[in-house]
Amino acid sequence: MNSVTMNDLKKYSSSYQNSKESQMAALAFSRTDIKEVIFSSPDSFAMTQKFSIDIPTLPVTSQEATGRCWLFSATNVLREKIAKELKLDSFELSQSYLAFWDKFERANYMLENIIATADKPADDRLVQFILTTGVHDGGQWEMFANIVRKYGLVPKDNYNETYQSSHSRTMNNLLNRALKTASIKLRKMVQEGEDSKKVQAEKKKTLEQVYKFLCSCYSEPPVSFDFEYVDKNKKYHCVKDLTPLSFAEKYFGSYLDDIVSIINAPTKDKPFKKTYTVECLGNVVGGREVKHLNLEMKDFKKAVIAQLKDGKVVWFGSDVGKYGERLKGVWDDKSYKAELMTGLDLTLSKEEALDYWFSSMNHAMVITGVHLEKGKPVRWKIENSWGDKAGMKGYYMCSDTWFDDYVYQAAVERKYLGANAKYADKKPVMLNAWDPMGTLAE
Numbered sequence: 001m002n003s004v005t006m007n008d009l010k011k012y013s014s015s016y017q018n019s020k021e022s023q024m025a026a027l028a029f030s031r032t033d034i035k036e037v038i039f040s041s042p043d044s045f046a047m048t049q050k051f052s053i054d055i056p057t058l059p060v061t062s063q064e065a066t067g068r069c070w071l072f073s074a075t076n077v078l079r080e081k082i083a084k085e086l087k088l089d090s091f092e093l094s095q096s097y098l099a100f101w102d103k104f105e106r107a108n109y110m111l112e113n114i115i116a117t118a119d120k121p122a123d124d125r126l127v128q129f130i131l132t133t134g135v136h137d138g139g140q141w142e143m144f145a146n147i148v149r150k151y152g153l154v155p156k157d158n159y160n161e162t163y164q165s166s167h168s169r170t171m172n173n174l175l176n177r178a179l180k181t182a183s184i185k186l187r188k189m190v191q192e193g194e195d196s197k198k199v200q201a202e203k204k205k206t207l208e209q210v211y212k213f214l215c216s217c218y219s220e221p222p223v224s225f226d227f228e229y230v231d232k233n234k235k236y237h238c239v240k241d242l243t244p245l246s247f248a249e250k251y252f253g254s255y256l257d258d259i260v261s262i263i264n265a266p267t268k269d270k271p272f273k274k275t276y277t278v279e280c281l282g283n284v285v286g287g288r289e290v291k292h293l294n295l296e297m298k299d300f301k302k303a304v305i306a307q308l309k310d311g312k313v314v315w316f317g318s319d320v321g322k323y324g325e326r327l328k329g330v331w332d333d334k335s336y337k338a339e340l341m342t343g344l345d346l347t348l349s350k351e352e353a354l355d356y357w358f359s360s361m362n363h364a365m366v367i368t369g370v371h372l373e374k375g376k377p378v379r380w381k382i383e384n385s386w387g388d389k390a391g392m393k394g395y396y397m398c399s400d401t402w403f404d405d406y407v408y409q410a411a412v413e414r415k416y417l418g419a420n421a422k423y424a425d426k427k428p429v430m431l432n433a434w435d436p437m438g439t440l441a442e
Contacts, residue, residue: 060394067137067442138442146287152244329391
C-alpha cells in the first residue's frame with residue numbers, strides 16, 4: 001500500500017490555489033448547503049406540474065415520523081378502487097393495522113431465521129444481516145400483500161393512529177433489543193441440543209411479549225367492525241359486522257393476486273426476463289415469497305404507462321436521496337450541476353451504482369400521471385406520503401432521466417406486461433440476503 005507523500009500534498013495544494021473554479025466554489029459553499037449551490041434554476045424550468053395523462057386521486061396522506069411509505073403507498077393504490085366504487089371524496093385504509101401485524105409477523109420471521117442459522121457463528125455474514133435488519137418500518141409490495149392475505153384490511157376510521165404508530169423509532173429500538181435478547185437464548189438452546197418443542201415454546205414467550213407491547217403502542221387490532229361512510233352525494237351508509245378479511249374480500253377480491261413486482265436491475269448477475277427472490281426477505285412465515293421480474297427499462301415503462309392509460313395508479317420504489325428538491329417536489333438529475341461546482345468525477349451508471357452500493361430503493365410512492373411527447377415519457381407525476389406542505393399540495397414529479405437511473409421497482413397488473421407476462425411465473429433465482437434488490441422502502 002502506498003502512503004500519501006508530502007510532495008503529493010504540495011502538488012494538490014498548488015492545484016487548489018491556482019484553480020479559480022475551486023476558489024469560487026469555496027465562497028459559495030462557505031455559508032450555503034451544497035445542494036442549494038449546485039441547483040440550476042434554468043434547467044428546472046422544464047419540470048412543470050402538467051401531464052398528458054393525469055389520474056385524479058384522493059388527497060395525499062402523511063406517514064409522519066415513520067418509515068411506513070410502502071404501506072401508505074400500497075393502501076393509497078387500493079383506496080382508489082374502493083373510493084371509485086363507493087363514490088367517496090376522501091378515504092384511507094388503516095396503515096397502523098397493517099404495521100401492527102407486519103411487526104408482529106416480522107418478529108416471528110426474524111426469530112425463525114435465528115433458529116435456522118443457530119449453527120453458524122454470531123459473526124457470520126448472514127446471521128449479522130438478520131440481527132442488524134431486525135424489525136423496522138420498511139417493506140416491499142409482496143410483504144404488504146402477505147399481511148393483507150392473512151389479516152385483511154380495516155378502514156382508518158376503525159383503527160386510527162396513535163402517537164407510537166406515527167413516531168416509531170423508540171418502539172422499534174425496544175422491539176429490536178428484546179428480539180436480540182431472545183436471539184441469544186434461542187441460539188444457545190439450539191447449540192446445546194435442546195428439544196425443538198422447547199425452543200418453539202421459548203420463541204412463543206417472546207412473541208407473547210411482543211404482541212402485548214404492540215397492543216400497548218397501537219391498541220389491539222379489531223376482530224370485527226361496522227364500515228360507515230358518506231358518499232359524494234352526502235348519503236350515509238353502514239355495512240355491519242365485517243371482519244378485516246371479509247372487508248378485504250368484499251372490496252378487493254383477488255386483486256393482489258393479479259399484481260406482479262417488476263424491477264429494473266441492469267447488473268450482470270441478473271439477466272432480464274428472469275425472476276428473482278432474496279434470501280431472508282419477507283415478513284410472514286408461510287407467506288408467498290418476494291418475487292421480482294427483471295425487465296429492461298423500456299419494457300418496465302411500457303407496463304407502467306399501459307396501466308396509467310387505463311386510469312389506474314401504480315405503486316413504485318425508488319431512491320429519493322438523489323437529485324431531489326423537496327420544497328418544490330422535484331427529482332431531476334438535470335437540475336443539478338454537481339460536477340461543475342465540485343470538480344469531482346461523479347460518473348456512475350445504474351449498473352455500477354447498484355454493484356458498488358451507491359444507490360438502491362429506499363422509498364415507495366404512487367405514480368399518478370405521466371407527460372408523453374411523441375409517445376415517449378418526459379416527466380412523471382407522483383403521489384407521496386409526506387403530507388401536503390411540499391410539492392404541489394403533496395404531489396411530486398420526476399424527470400424521465402431520473403426515472404431511468406433511480407426507479408427500481410413497480411407493482412403492475414399482469415395484463416399490462418404483455419408478452420413479458422409469461423416470464424413472471426418462472427422459478428426465481430435466489431439472491432443473497434444483502435443484494436440491493438432486497439433493500440426495503442422506508
